[in-house]
Amino acid sequence: GDGTWPSAGAKAILVNLAKFPKFNGQVVELAEFNEEKQRWKCLLSNGGDVQVFASNIEPVDMFEDRVSEVEKMLEEGQVYEAWRALQSKSRAPQKLKDALRKKYACGMYS
Structure with a gap:
């Protein structure tokens, strides 16, 4: 990566999700950022997706x-x-x- 975080295509871990605690700790792929909603669309391993704030994702590997x-x-x-x-x-x-x-x-x- 070029050091920009978060960016589309990056792998991330879902954190601090109050509404969907079962997703916490799941590794997802960042699809795209929704400017209007200020949320990231994350692709789940099961084929679904979730929309979360930047504060709800952490990089898989430490910078x-x-x-x-x-x-x-x-x-x-x-x-x-x-x-x-x-x-x-x-x-x-x-x-x-x-x-x-x-x-x-x-x-x-x-």
Whole structure:
């Protein structure tokens, strides 16, 4: 991708849907943005679609710049902040999760 988010054709995860909680956590494909309704049309894996606000979608993979931010947090000892950042639905790289686990294992909170 060219770094623009969200964009049509991108894979996303549905989040914070109050009306349709069963869709939360589902991976969808962004079809098109409806200017009038200010919603994204998302294609569901079962062939259906839902219209959601941009606040209801998260990228499937964590952005590189976000990954760098979290790595910096870990370097600076902001373990809790880093942990919070990894609680989003976006998939963080395994190396980042491992780094966080290592920090915890060092007994910083014992």
